[in-house]
Amino acid sequence: MPSLGNAAELLAKAERQGQELYEQGSGQVTQVDLTKLRYGATELRRYRLEALTNGSAPRAAAWLTSRGAAWYEDHGVSQYGEAEVTK
Numbered sequence: 001m002p003s004l005g006n007a008a009e010l011l012a013k014a015e016r017q018g019q020e021l022y023e024q025g026s027g028q029v030t031q032v033d034l035t036k037l038r039y040g041a042t043e044l045r046r047y048r049l050e051a052l053t054n055g056s057a058p059r060a061a062a063w064l065t066s067r068g069a070a071w072y073e074d075h076g077v078s079q080y081g082e083a084e085v086t087k
Helices: 002-024 031-053 057-065 069-075
Strands: none
Touching: 002 031
């Protein structure tokens, strides 16, 4: 999953830079732009989870349940449903 990991890094960087520009009040970045970036990051987390579990929702749920909190933080997946897989 190196490509998905790289995409996650790029999205995180874009979101940080976008937030900085938004806070400057330049008008270059809107709240809608930031929301789109957050949505993209959430979708990417879902894709990463699907890749790890071969797209199986029950397998994903069991797999996530078996992991500790440190794993979630290390892999950018929320314990609280951000990367839910619905099939």
